[in-house]
Amino acid sequence: MQLQADGALDLDRLLARLADDAPACAALADHFRDEDFTVAAEAVAAGWGLSPDGLGERLAGRPVLRRQAAPPAGWLPIAVLPAEDAVDWAFFGARRLTESFFADSIEAVRFSPLNRLLRLRTPLAALDGLAGPTPDGLVFHMSRCGSTLLGRMLGAPTAATVLSEAAPIDQVVRADLPLAKKVALLRGVTAALGRARGAGDERLFLKLDCWHAMAFELFREAFADAPWIHLYRAPEEVLVSHARSIGMQMVPQAVGPAVFGLAAPLVPDADYQAAVLAAIGEAMLAAFAADGGGLLVNYDALPGAAAGRVLPHFGWSPDATEAQAMAAAALIDAKAPGQAFRPDGAGKRAAVDPAIRGACEDRLDGLHRRLEAAGAERI
Structure with a gap:
């Protein structure tokens, strides 16, 4: 039982560390088959001295990881939900937004093993004062x-990067919020979407x-x-x-x-x-x-x-x-x-x-x- 508890704790530690390590995420994002991804993720964990249990279950749809601060560049907001005080993020790494619409760019990454393993959600405050263009x-x-x-x-x-009819921007525009709050959120979500990440910067x-x-x-x-x-x-x-x-x-x-x-x-x-x-x-x-x-x-x-x-x-x-x-x-x-x-x-x-x-x-x-x-x- 103790080994199982340690393995579950190591999975939580792995996810928390990945959320702050964009290079590690970028390496894992190259794997599209669950089997290959699991082997690579376990190797990353081992390098950090961790032995996580439950990667397969997590890939099948375990709950999101909630954190207070915005994740590093490479993570882009894919939904802004003012009624839930939430911003959902997905990892794009240095992938260019080459699709005609941002919704299509989201679909290209959201079901990758990495984004199924590590689903990030922050409060709206994570966008406050975020540095970006x-x-x-x-x-x-x-x-x-x-x-x-x-x-x-x-x-x-x-x-160059074009944010084409991006839902996170529209969700701010149509939110029932005071003007000053909407202005701050619009600046924050645009900065988050446009931060330098090695693609169209x-x-x-x-x-x-x-x-x-x-x-x-x-x-x-x-x-x-x-x-x-x-x-x-x-x-x-x-x-x-x-x-x-x-x-x-x-x-x-x-x-x-x-x-x-x-x-x-x-x-x-x-x-x-x-x-x-x-x-x-x-x-x-x-x-x-x-x-x-x-x-x-x-x-x-x-x-x-x-x-x-x-x-x-x-x-x-x-x-x-x-x-x-x-x-x-x-x-x-x-x-x-x-x-x-x-x-x-x-x-x-x-x-x-x-x-x-x-x-x-x-x-x-x-x-x-x-x-x-x-x-x-x-x-």
Whole structure:
């Protein structure tokens, strides 16, 4: 019995030590088969004079390890849960975030043996004052308008990281907390996500969810000096895209109408979707008028506008290798990286039905013209 107790205690000691030892975690993260991982973890433990019992059971889903301080760089927050006073972390090591969305990057690592063995949770206070970078640029957008393409271009050079619609950021934005607390959490979670870990450490960009336009003041309070852009597109093309495959921002049960200052619709039809896009566009127009750090970019100007306007706005003069990586990224379908990019504007315009046309006339055509005019005035 004593040997079993000692073995269980050694497992706890192993997990606690691993949580603070990023190089040891990085070595273990290279093992993807449970059998190989267990052998490697036992070797690490032996080197530390430990003989842990229960690695297999832990891999099968034992409770999380709770700690007070943020783990070292290499660990990234994957969920911020204000109602539970909790931040969940996963080990990425020096793995680049090459996926189009942060959610896909999480899925690539969360079921690895290391992240099943060592599931970390801290209180929100672990993010307070965490040292890390502030964003080099913020990407706002109206949805379905080239933001994923631009994000993949910005993240193509190995020295850059793009946090694309990262859930931990959205969970802070939509939390029911005082503004000052949200500002502190937003800074902390961004610092945690962007800390130097040997992967894309020179530049950091936030590609935000489209409804974050409604939280512009929060982002401005948190990152007062960060340049920002707003991407937009011909509204009928955006609505056709949502008609074909509806985005969560158009589903009232997923993103509440109150986020956009709207009442709950009887049916989330083309008119409601147009109202959502109008709320985003009006918020961005107001921000652009009040703030000198913005740039308005029409989808039709991509990908050329990335080098011609966006990069200079973000203060980045890429070298030849970086420019080549971005140009290569522009040739690939941003949401289906195994396929080549094919323009789809003409096909979407041909698919506009009377409901979409009417919704655009009522709510979006005038807004689109104002966006075009405002952007042209500042070129």
